[in-house]
Amino acid sequence: MTAAIEVRHLTRRHGDTLALDGVTTSFEEHAIHGLLGRNGAGKSTLMSLITGQDFPTSGEVQVFGQAPHENEHVLSRISFIREAQRYFDDFKARHAFSAAADAYPHWDQNLAEELAEEFRVPEKTRIKKMSHGQRSAVGVITGIASRAELTLFDEPYVGLDAVARQLFYDRLLADYAEHPRTVIISSHLIDEISHLIENVVLIDQGKLLLDEPAEQLRGRAVTLVGPAHRVREAVGTRTVLSTEQLGRTARTTVMGGFSDAERAELHRAEIDITPVSLQQLVVHLTTTRSTTSEEAVR
Numbered sequence: 159m160t161a162a163i164e165v166r167h168l169t170r171r172h173g174d175t176l177a178l179d180g181v182t183t184s185f186e187e188h189a190i191h192g193l194l195g196r197n198g199a200g201k202s203t204l205m206s207l208i209t210g211q212d213f214p215t216s217g218e219v220q221v222f223g224q225a226p227h228e229n230e231h232v233l234s235r236i237s238f239i240r241e242a243q244r245y246f247d248d249f250k251a252r253h254a255f256s257a258a259a260d261a262y263p264h265w266d267q268n269l270a271e272e273l274a275e276e277f278r279v280p281e282k283t284r285i286k287k288m289s290h291g292q293r294s295a296v297g298v299i300t301g302i303a304s305r306a307e308l309t310l311f312d313e314p315y316v317g318l319d320a321v322a323r324q325l326f327y328d329r330l331l332a333d334y335a336e337h338p339r340t341v342i343i344s345s346h347l348i349d350e351i352s353h354l355i356e357n358v359v360l361i362d363q364g365k366l367l368l369d370e371p372a373e374q375l376r377g378r379a380v381t382l383v384g385p386a387h388r389v390r391e392a393v394g395t396r397t398v399l400s401t402e403q404l405g406r407t408a409r410t411t412v413m414g415g416f417s418d419a420e421r422a423e424l425h426r427a428e429i430d431i432t433p434v435s436l437q438q439l440v441v442h443l444t445t446t447r448s449t450t451s452e453e454a455v456r
């Protein structure tokens with residue numbers, strides 16, 4: 159596996175705020191990465207540094223083996239789609255697409271036009287006057303049809319309705335299957351994108367909390383529900399992410415898998431075991447971080 163992006167000891171400080179705090183990681187090429195974290199975690203900052211729109215305070219970023227800042231060789235291979243995308247005042251969707259056609263060597267105009275129809279992007283309306291969702295659609299269409307070697311979507315769904323979001327996920331996945339490339343998506347709708355992402359990068363308060371294949375994370379945490387004393391026994395020395403008790407019934411979420419034999423034992427003890435979704439796992443890890451999660455992710 160080759161890394162499309164290498165990030166080493168990356169720190170970005172704004173006054174007293176450490177937007178990124180010594181992050182070291184890499185993003186493998188030809189994979190869809192989910193960049194996750196709470197508000198203010200540092201996701202957009204990391205994307206801005208990767209796309210050469212910002213400078214690190216210390217540390218370094220390399221994209222395709224080179225520093226991205228003012229580096230045409232690197233920047234021409236990157237498509238960065240974000241919510242607050244700016245367009246010229248008189249730009250309609252077709253102007254944005256024709257600018258993208260000039261910028262991206264692998265741009266597919268037919269695909270852009272097909273998607274514009276599917277997303278119902280109005281032809282005659284200036285982008286500035288479009289609804290929030292329509293504007294976001296212009297962005298995601300640009301991101302997909304640019305077929306850039308590296309495509310970053312920073313919360314691209316804002317304003318998109320459920321149908322349009324599903325369309326975005328489906329079309330991105332279909333196009334990615336035919337034209338593999340490196341994609342990074344930051345999103346708060348984790349369950350919606352969990353089937354898309356192959357690798358999870360989780361940051362919290364500027365620090366890297368998790369960098370792991372999504373497959374490995376499935377079943378990494380489970381919730382046990384059953385008689386409180388038996389649940390306590392079953393948990394043993396596992397790290398508890400959360401626990402609550404209602405009467406004699408406990409509901410406890412723990413890190414770590416259970417073998418078939420252990421599961422049979424849980425069944426006998428009348429304890430239900432259910433896997434924790436990626437979204438629930440992220441919520442647990444980023445709300446319990448100060449006490450258990452740093453330990454838990456090991």
Ligand SMILES: Nc1ncnc2c1ncn2[C@@H]1O[C@H](COP(=O)(O)OP(=O)(O)OP(=O)(O)O)[C@@H](O)[C@H]1O
Pocket residue numbers: 172175176177195196197198199200201202203204
């Ligand atoms: N230009 C800036 N000046 C001052 N502080 C900044 C600046 N840019 C980012 N920050 C701070 O850095 C931290 C990380 O911000 P960033 O936008 O990267 O978070 P995020 O993970 O993208 O959040 P969200 O999910 O809310 O978009 C925040 O505390 C933010 O307030």
